[in-house]
Amino acid sequence: MIDAIVPFIGLAAAVSFVLGLRWMSAVPTARRGVLVGVAGMALAVIGALLRPEIIDYRFIAAALVFGTVIGVPMAMMPMTAVPQRTALSHSFGALAAALVGTAEFYLHAGSIEGGTMLALGLEVLLGSLTFTASLMAFGKLQELLPQRPITFRFQNYLNISLIVTAVMCVLLLAIQPQWTFLFPIIVILALSFGVLFIIPIGGADMPTVISLLNSYAGLAAAAMGFVLGNTLLIVAGALDGSSGFILSMVMSKAMNRSFTNILFGAFGQVQTKAASTESRPYRSASPADAADILKTAGKVVIVPGYGMAVAQAQHVVHELHDLLMKEDIDVKFAIHPVAGRMPGHMNVLLAEANIPYDRLIEMDEINGELPMTDVALVIGANDVTNPAARKDPNSPIFGMPIIDVDKAQTVMVVKRSMAPGFSGIDNDLYYMDNTLMIFGDAKSVVQQIVKAIGGK
Amino acid sequence: MNEQAVGGLYVFILATMVGLEIIRRVSPLLHTPLMSLTNAISAIAIVGSIGFAGSGEDPVVTILGSVAVFCSMVNITGGYLITYRMLSMFKRSKRSGE
Numbered sequence: 001m002i003d004a005i006v007p008f009i010g011l012a013a014a015v016s017f018v019l020g021l022r023w024m025s026a027v028p029t030a031r032r033g034v035l036v037g038v039a040g041m042a043l044a045v046i047g048a049l050l051r052p053e054i055i056d057y058r059f060i061a062a063a064l065v066f067g068t069v070i071g072v073p074m075a076m077m078p079m080t081a082v083p084q085r086t087a088l089s090h091s092f093g094a095l096a097a098a099l100v101g102t103a104e105f106y107l108h109a110g111s112i113e114g115g116t117m118l119a120l121g122l123e124v125l126l127g128s129l130t131f132t133a134s135l136m137a138f139g140k141l142q143e144l145l146p147q148r149p150i151t152f153r154f155q156n157y158l159n160i161s162l163i164v165t166a167v168m169c170v171l172l173l174a175i176q177p178q179w180t181f182l183f184p185i186i187v188i189l190a191l192s193f194g195v196l197f198i199i200p201i202g203g204a205d206m207p208t209v210i211s212l213l214n215s216y217a218g219l220a221a222a223a224m225g226f227v228l229g230n231t232l233l234i235v236a237g238a239l240d241g242s243s244g245f246i247l248s249m250v251m252s253k254a255m256n257r258s259f260t261n262i263l264f265g266a267f268g269q270v271q272t273k274a275a276s277t278e279s280r281p282y283r284s285a286s287p288a289d290a291a292d293i294l295k296t297a298g299k300v301v302i303v304p305g306y307g308m309a310v311a312q313a314q315h316v317v318h319e320l321h322d323l324l325m326k327e328d329i330d331v332k333f334a335i336h337p338v339a340g341r342m343p344g345h346m347n348v349l350l351a352e353a354n355i356p357y358d359r360l361i362e363m364d365e366i367n368g369e370l371p372m373t374d375v376a377l378v379i380g381a382n383d384v385t386n387p388a389a390r391k392d393p394n395s396p397i398f399g400m401p402i403i404d405v406d407k408a409q410t411v412m413v414v415k416r417s418m419a420p421g422f423s424g425i426d427n428d429l430y431y432m433d434n435t436l437m438i439f440g441d442a443k444s445v446v447q448q449i450v451k452a453i454g455g456k
Numbered sequence: 457m458n459e460q461a462v463g464g465l466y467v468f469i470l471a472t473m474v475g476l477e478i479i480r481r482v483s484p485l486l487h488t489p490l491m492s493l494t495n496a497i498s499a500i501a502i503v504g505s506i507g508f509a510g511s512g513e514d515p516v517v518t519i520l521g522s523v524a525v526f527c528s529m530v531n532i533t534g535g536y537l538i539t540y541r542m543l544s545m546f547k548r549s550k551r552s553g554e
Contacts, residue, residue, distance in 0.1 A: 017497050021493070022478050025478075027543070027546045030543045034543065044503050067529025074538070089492070093528070095523075097501060113458070210491070237498055239498075243491070342491065347487075351545040356548050357546045
């Protein structure tokens, strides 16, 4: 009986996943998408539990309880920690795929048919490398590991030869399934590749890397579906894989890097062009001056960067937004695709601070409005506002899409000092005639501006 | 190549095409919850892991399967919950909501 129903439960779950993703296209329907996904997942799990070949429930029950105990607190983290959490969950998903592949191999080693062996090899390869790579990404995001890229000579050659050898072993094992000794070699090569793959990557490249790992984790799950002959798994893995792929493309485009550049791990290389040492003149202003200028503006665009989140300034920025809106000043936020540590991160950081989402405007859309903007207020963002990306073909970031704050009437930049950011590139924006620098910690500067406006 | 693998390939390629089309339409506003949602979805691997954890055949397989069930369960509960939590934070402004 149950055997006749299970395939249809799987189909229902697959449909619920597709519908759920479709409803993610807009905020009002998105939560419904989560709920329908949960329902589909619950059905699928119940279906799996009811299968007659399950005879021992003790370990399953323990794993389900323990998984919930760890999973729920992991969902309660503040939004600044979401990238780390995501990296960690990619590693969990990848580990599950690698372990199931190992279990399958352990049970049937030597007698696995070529095609299945190929899928199993890919499952374990992708699972293992995504596992260690995601753990490394987690370590970097959580600042357990140094954030700066670590590079050494022949690094790319070493990485490429590791992965090529591992893939060759998978192919060999598919052709000669009795060569079981190749299996542990694949696992070890993949685990080491995962570590070496992340070592040369710096903090700024994390959004791309997380997306890429998301894609790999999905492909590992799909490969597992091929091994077990489970269609639902293939569908879910394909959806996850394509989502990660699209996000990687969006991120690489936003950073002006080609996709092959990313696939070969050539990113994270520090641009060595030194910033010119000549000191150029710039103008600075006090928070009180900034408040005066803001009060007389009709249209303000705030450009938040990760520096704002580091200074924990989101909530005062929200206060500033409310205060200006009350004065009938139009306030919008310009969101660069790579603002934050993962795709879309800046949006959730601002949403967490109660800033309404209809005020968060994507780069392409806001760029059309900037020439009509009275004040652009840059808080904690640097490279994504550098007009050199548009004008200076010699700049290392030339061609990168930026937020055109330089086109606004007045630009105000909240920054600690004139020191260049961690990309090491000087920002031409700071030396423009219509730019005012406001020095200090983002949180305290915005607090002072809020006080000055409120106190009138 | 056996029939099952070919069938799997059909499903994989078509599901990828559907996935690419749908996900292209997801608002960039929601890219972070999108990632946690797809992460939870791919934890459907729990269905395969349960078969290994509960087969009672071999202790090694039981342990590997149970750890896989644990990992997937972390992603299911954590992934759906944080996605829902994040989406609940997105609110319209009062003014434009009028």
